[in-house]
Amino acid sequence: MPSFAVRYFEIAARRSPLCVGIDPGAEALERWNLPVSAEGAREFGLRLVEATGDHVGVFKPQVAFFERFGPKGFVALADVMAAIQAAGALCLSDCKRLDIDHTLVAYADAWLGEEAGFPSDAITVGAYTGAGALRPVVTRAAEHEAGLFVLVRSSNPHGTGLQTARHADGRTVAEELADEITAFNREISGEATGPIGAVVGATADDVLSILDRLPQSLILAPGVGAQGATIADIARRFGPHARRTLPAVSRGVHGAGPNAAALVEAVLKLSDEAARLLD
């Protein structure tokens, strides 16, 4: 199987570079006249994938919105993941796992590879325990041609202080993490795009020095739509790095629902902007 990056570039060219989030929060479920339950979350995900699946390259189910319903929520998540796969799209499971290396092995078992509980094309992870702690999950991702997206610069205002704090050598915490990601990617993939991507919010203004340090990473850019950023903001803020960026949109798409035609229209409008502005 080709690497996650190769699979992404292929489907982005054929369908869209957009990453559509599946976030069945209570407000979204009520808007779609669905019960706030595991069944409602399942229906929400299945309808979104059914309506837009032909046009979307990557779906990103946010695991918390399923996990909140306990075991039934996890069954619902598995059904939605199966629908994503059946639609020929990539599944980026937004589970944001984070721990010491020993425990991350169990998370890798849960999310990466055919034998995993929730086999995903890619997942999101945190790195507060240090990039070195990610090694087992990096190894697993590389073995299974899966992708990892490490949270480097978040889209929310609360992360700024922590992520832009400076080391004695002058690099910010986010820049140091970016360097470590690139070192991993070089080790695994030589000069090619590696399995380790980065999450860099579309809302942040100070990201070029981070992106310059991530030449071999795909970039997941949440914050478009409900959090106030636009695709044009990504083009402006990310500069030459925009062409390997997945703009991530959740409420900005499903807020157009539940009507299927309106969902498709929202996806096509954003996809068209992304194809024009991010290339």
Ligand SMILES: O=C(O)c1cc(=O)[nH]c(=O)n1[C@@H]1O[C@H](COP(=O)(O)O)[C@@H](O)[C@H]1O
């Ligand atoms: O990793 C993420 O996807 C993520 C990182 C981040 O810094 N900010 C952020 O909003 N996200 C996720 O991206 C999605 C954004 O949703 P919307 O604001 O509705 O488009 C949510 O699922 C968030 O959990």
